[in-house]
Amino acid sequence: MSLRLKVSKVSNESLQNQIFEQVRTMILEETLKAGEPLPSTRMMSEQLGISRNTMTLAYERLEAEGYVDMRKSVGTFVALQVPGVATFTPAGEPPNVDDDGSAPCERIALRSDELKSQALVNASLRRLTADFWPGRPDPNSFPLKMWARLIANCLRSAGAALTEYRDPLGVRELRQAIVDHLRPTRGIMVDAEQVIIVGGSQGGLNLACRLLVTLGSSAFVESPCYQGAAYLFESFGAKLHPVHVDDNGIDVSKLPATQNAICYVTPSHQFPLGVTLSLDRRLELLAWATRTNSYIIEDDYDSDIRYRGAPIAALKALDRCERVIYVGTFSKSMGAGLRIGYVVMPATLFDAARHIKTLTNNGQPWLPQAALADFITNGSYDRHLRRIRHSYQARRETLLAALQKHFGGSTIVGDNAGMHLVWRMPDQLPPANVVEKIALKAGVGVYTLNSGGAVDFGVMRDSDRYLVLGFTAPSEREISIGISRLAAALRSGQSAGKAPRASL
Ligand SMILES: Cc1ncc(COP(=O)(O)O)c(C=O)c1O
Incomplete structure (x- = not known):
């Protein structure tokens, strides 16, 4: 051709x-x-x-x-x-014209x-020996047998739940189960009435945008930032303002006094860098939002997955002035295919949120919500979390040991939490995009910040020294083999400093 x-x-x-x-x-x-x-x-x-x-x-x-x-x-x-x-x-196609012919x-x-969508999977779709794509649960961890039983039970007692519209805010028992989980684990004391079930965090972020973002709105975001949030805000016509992230999270002192803005943060495990927002910055951020009549969107995507110590309470737990929209998801702890997330809305926005949620989709599918409610209330969710934390911690340690063995004293950014880590490569290695290509040729998926689901806005210092490594989907054996192959590929002369050319 x-x-x-x-x-x-x-x-x-x-x-x-x-x-x-x-x-x-x-x-x-x-x-x-x-x-x-x-x-x-x-x-x-x-x-x-x-x-x-x-x-x-x-x-x-x-x-x-x-x-x-x-x-x-x-x-x-x-x-x-x-x-x-x-x-x-x-x-060259004519622009859309409304029925009445208006512009x-x-x-x-x-x-x-001007529109982009976040990367959801390894774009190459190649079968790799080891794929360190960030944030994927272990595919064998999903509690299939228990899920099948719960689904069957729910179907037996469904009554009209599958033929009638239900509450667009979500299944009541699930909303209650979520607040009962959030109270001890995240310090968030709200009633089930304030919780809205959405299609993953992305559904929650969309709901927040529909409430708060109009053309030209100011959206302050972490730099680097999660693509799914940054691109979404842009799609609503918001103007993005990246704010530097350091070891203590987003640098709140750099937020200007812009009124009626939004600020998107991932305080418990910054995506992608993995740092935790310090308590004094949390308080400063809340004070900024109150002063400027702005809202904070707290994306707490992987806070159930921590390996050491108690997590610092959510920003929402400190929110005395109803300024925080809290977004949670089961995509990380259970699986992204479930598409179940939730939002805890400030009381001030709740009525508007109910209307928007109804207008958006009349509610999420009933069956998986009902099964998940039972899964949490019968204690299975807590057991599941204990199991995956144990196995993910072992994988994290295997990854750290493999990096140490093959690359010596390299630096890991961020906390001992979550499902990925950011590796600062030793200085003698080529830039991250070159390493990514060499690794791919050797059948190993490792990712630069931008190809691993983040936007670095081209302003992050040394961003080409970092790789994002998700460690929860590959087995310990795949992790060890993957890092050893990466080291061998880099040694074998492909690392001469130039990107390898794919032969055609
Ligand atoms: C920062 C962040 N938020 C949210 C999500 C999850 O999105 P969802 O719940 O829509 O699957 C991810 C997934 O990678 C993420 O990295």
Whole structure:
């Protein structure tokens, strides 16, 4: 096959850019379909009369941005999951016009290149010997037998629960089970009435945005930040303001006195760096929100997974002025496929939140909520947490031991908690994006901050020295083999300082 590309050697735009833009548009317009092979760089460079290197660089950029997959000795293929493809409006198509012929509102006019979605899985979709993609539970940890029993019980007693609309805020027993869990573990004292069941944290963040974000709103976010939050705020038209994170979490002293803003934080285990927001900064942040009539969105995504000591109480537990929207999820402790999360709303926002939740989806599916409520109330959730903490801690220690064995005294950023860690590589190793590529060739998935689900906003010092390593999905054996292969691949000369070229 060949691609119909036109390039101009006299244009101000580089040849590489021209090719990148044209192929990207074909992918977004779905002229090139997911999984479709692209012609080799040799064929395209001959066809266009340009150097093969230029063509390779264009393909590599397409791969770096998630549009194509380059498979060694096989070829280049359109990625199976392309960022932004569902939201793309082809150039030259008429803009949306409302039924009455009026112009579309500005929100609809957000361009596809202003929209991105967070990376949800290892974009390469390759089978790896060891994949350190962050935040994935051990696939064998899901309590399948117990779940099957609970689902069967719920079905037997479902009555009209599957045929009628239920409370859009969620199954009452689950909301009660959540507040009973949050009280001792996170210090949050609220009633079940203040809890809303949503589709994972992402559903909670969306609800918060619908309540608080309009075009041009200010959103202060951690730098680096979780992609799922940063990209979402942008999709609502918010203006992002990254705020530096250090060893004590987000630097609250840098927050300006902007009124009616939002501030998104991951205080108990900052994503991705893993640091904990110190108590004095928590109090300072709450005072800032009160002073500026702003809201804080606390994303407590993995706080059930700690290995040492009691967790510091949630920010929400300190919230005396109803300024914190607390978002929790079962994606990490149980599994992301459940799509169950929850929000504890400040009383001041609750009525509006109920309307928005109803307008959004009339509620989440009843069956998994009912089963999860039983799972928590019969004590199985606490037992499950004890089991996974034990096994995840062993995997974390195996990873630390393997890093120590192969790379010596390297630095781990953040606390002994959660499902991933951030490794500051020894100085003699090449930059993180080069290591990521070398590792991938050796069948090992390790991730830079940006490819592992974070945005570093291009301002983080030394960001190319860090790799994100999730340690909860691979077994201890896979972890040891993975790190040993990584070390061998880096030793074997591929680490000469330049990115390896995928051969086509
Ligand atoms: C910071 C952060 N928040 C939330 C989530 C979970 O999202 P969800 O509950 O929508 O699956 C993740 C998952 O990786 C995360 O890293």
